[in-house]
Amino acid sequence: MSYVVSVDVGGTFTDCVIVDDQGRIAFDKAPSTPPNFSIGILDATRVTAESMGVDFEALIQDTKLFFHGSTVATNTIVTRSGAKVGLITTQGFEDTILIMRIKGRWIGQGEEYLKHMVKSDKPEHIVPRPLIKGVRERVDYKGDILIPLKIETVKQAIKELMAERVQAIAVCLLWAFANPSHEQEINTLIKEMYPDIYVSLSSELVPKLGEYERTASTVVNSYIGPACSRYLFALEDDLKRKGLRQSPLIMQSHGGVLPVKSTAEKPIGMIGSGPVGGLIGAKYLAELLGYRNVITTDVGGTTFDVGLIYDGEPELAREPSVSQYSLMMSSIEITSIGAGGGSVAWVDPSTNLLKVGPHSAGAVPGPVCYDRGGTEPTVTDADLILGYLNPDYFLGGKMKLNKAKAIEAFKGKIADPLGLSVEEAALGAYEIVNAHMADLVRSITVHRGYDPRRCALFAFGGAGPLHAPEYGKEAMVIVIPYTASVHSAMGIATSDVVHAYEIAEPMAVPVDGKACNAVFERLEKMARQDVLREGFKDEEIVVTRYLDMRYMRQVHEVRTPVPNTNITAEVLDQVYGEFEELYEKSYGKGSAYKEAGMQIVTFIVYGIGKIKKPALSKYELEDEDPSIALKGERLVFTKTEKAFVPVEIYDFGRLKIGNVITGPAIIETPVTTIIVSDYQKATVDGYKNVLIHAKER
Numbered sequence: 001m002s003y004v005v006s007v008d009v010g011g012t013f014t015d016c017v018i019v020d021d022q023g024r025i026a027f028d029k030a031p032s033t034p035p036n037f038s039i040g041i042l043d044a045t046r047v048t049a050e051s052m053g054v055d056f057e058a059l060i061q062d063t064k065l066f067f068h069g070s071t072v073a074t075n076t077i078v079t080r081s082g083a084k085v086g087l088i089t090t091q092g093f094e095d096t097i098l099i100m101r102i103k104g105r106w107i108g109q110g111e112e113y114l115k116h117m118v119k120s121d122k123p124e125h126i127v128p129r130p131l132i133k134g135v136r137e138r139v140d141y142k143g144d145i146l147i148p149l150k151i152e153t154v155k156q157a158i159k160e161l162m163a164e165r166v167q168a169i170a171v172c173l174l175w176a177f178a179n180p181s182h183e184q185e186i187n188t189l190i191k192e193m194y195p196d197i198y199v200s201l202s203s204e205l206v207p208k209l210g211e212y213e214r215t216a217s218t219v220v221n222s223y224i225g226p227a228c229s230r231y232l233f234a235l236e237d238d239l240k241r242k243g244l245r246q247s248p249l250i251m252q253s254h255g256g257v258l259p260v261k262s263t264a265e266k267p268i269g270m271i272g273s274g275p276v277g278g279l280i281g282a283k284y285l286a287e288l289l290g291y292r293n294v295i296t297t298d299v300g301g302t303t304f305d306v307g308l309i310y311d312g313e314p315e316l317a318r319e320p321s322v323s324q325y326s327l328m329m330s331s332i333e334i335t336s337i338g339a340g341g342g343s344v345a346w347v348d349p350s351t352n353l354l355k356v357g358p359h360s361a362g363a364v365p366g367p368v369c370y371d372r373g374g375t376e377p378t379v380t381d382a383d384l385i386l387g388y389l390n391p392d393y394f395l396g397g398k399m400k401l402n403k404a405k406a407i408e409a410f411k412g413k414i415a416d417p418l419g420l421s422v423e424e425a426a427l428g429a430y431e432i433v434n435a436h437m438a439d440l441v442r443s444i445t446v447h448r449g450y451d452p453r454r455c456a457l458f459a460f461g462g463a464g465p466l467h468a469p470e471y472g473k474e475a476m477v478i479v480i481p482y483t484a485s486v487h488s489a490m491g492i493a494t495s496d497v498v499h500a501y502e503i504a505e506p507m508a509v510p511v512d513g514k515a516c517n518a519v520f521e522r523l524e525k526m527a528r529q530d531v532l533r534e535g536f537k538d539e540e541i542v543v544t545r546y547l548d549m550r551y552m553r554q555v556h557e558v559r560t561p562v563p564n565t566n567i568t569a570e571v572l573d574q575v576y577g578e579f580e581e582l583y584e585k586s587y588g589k590g591s592a593y594k595e596a597g598m599q600i601v602t603f604i605v606y607g608i609g610k611i612k613k614p615a616l617s618k619y620e621l622e623d624e625d626p627s628i629a630l631k632g633e634r635l636v637f638t639k640t641e642k643a644f645v646p647v648e649i650y651d652f653g654r655l656k657i658g659n660v661i662t663g664p665a666i667i668e669t670p671v672t673t674i675i676v677s678d679y680q681k682a683t684v685d686g687y688k689n690v691l692i693h694a695k696e697r
Contacts, residue, residue, distance in 0.1 A: 006067035006493035012301025014040035015486035016048040019614035061243030069251035073270035082223035083168040086161035090174040091134035108321040123324035133157035143179035168198035168222040177207035206328040228267035253331040256498020275305035281491020291456040299464040301342040302360040341380040341463040345429040369406040381406035382426035387636035396670025437471035460487030465674040478692040485672035497609035509598040527607025536609035548602035622656040629654035
């Protein structure tokens, strides 16, 4: 027997999915263990192996692929715990990263920053001015050297930075993407003088137009590089000692995975990659179920993450950012807010109104009902008080919830100050967090011209199935995947190895087909070499091409697919037409303006090593009657009755394919709880997913 193991580290729990070579799936979770997340990774893998009746070390030895999604990159920059980093740049441009762009005051920070611009500010500098050194050199936009690199200024800069005991160096020269030779010379000097220092070169990391974004990306890569490298190599060593035969594959924000070594060189690709795993898993499952338009929603302990798949393809991030720094990275768009199971409910002292989030109780100490020292009432505490959660069956009974403490916390901090009953206060928290979630779903669909009624909404994460019937009721159907509570981990296991290559080669339309072919051929050669180096055969490699295009005198670019064929004038005409269609899809019908002229900005190639996906077993229809799975009833507080009413409780493990459950009802699994509202019905499909539809009227 051989296995595919996939582990995703979240803010509260670490999820594990194991698929054997017969297509059987097992999954479980264990608490995350900051700051040493490796402990949680091994714990989650161990408990999942035990649920299969397999010895942990024997399983590791028989694992052919070990996938991993990690929050370490994001956490490092968000908590400002990265390396002391120095920056070497072109003399005269030392302040680029400090000046940034005006949007640096609010990007990624939520609507409240836009409403109160006076209170907004630039982010804390991750590289202070004394650690930014300018060197004498100059290359023009064509790549011609105007001023040769002055070696003495480089050596002086390196010595000054090392005297300040920097732990990493970022090198970003003004036009290095047009001619990387000066950056390469600087890298050689650094390695000769200090061979163990972590170095990032902008010409290797992000060879694209955009002085500030390129500088910020290079600095961020060096800032998180040492911590990510230590973490990844330590995890790899731990797993190898236990018998893992090949490098773990690490989830990237572009939707693919890379081995440890490649990831350690460019850890910026790990930022935000965890939620992307859930979207990739939804894409894989949606293809099996026949859905082309999907809203993906992931409710974790800390955040609510939403993505969109339209016409079968994920939406790409237009302006990737982290901690108010704009980045240049190929990233699937995931929009997040602080709304999860651990989100804290609180009373605003200035308005005496109930608020929920964005701050979270996290994994430590966690919600009050976890009985681990938490004192702030949370969404999970509200779910427990309202009867949605079974205090004796959380994590399949492995963890008991303290309902009395949850009631005490809500009474003292919410109910009494607002003059409400405890149940009314808990219901208020539940409805507020659902409203926040529904607003975000609406903003990435309706506000962008997409109709949610034409989309399936996939709800996953530990608390997703608990809240989706409320925030997802506008969707065509709500899909609760069989692996809902560990769906990001499952999604990572359905990914491919993906290397991304980009280079800025601005060209005004019409362009020469031969020039385009030359650029793509150069990038494709690099892609094939790197993917072959990962151990893939020619027949397992797929190369895809894209162009980032824009209208002249505009700054917003649209990624446009390019056929894998010899590029002729006719092919380019098709690409131009595709660009205009995509532009109008993004910015509204009639927004395209061909008369302004078009420009190619960046050439992109993805080198993809296709990995055999875990096969999901499909079962035959058995019965519509779910009575065999009925566990009994539980009193649940409803907003319509403003009282506790008896609701039927079903055991997911005993449900059969084709069972139909009419709401109101609750379906309990060992790792999540599914709510079926009184206006809905649920059906178990052939893949053991739960599909929730509105009742027929």
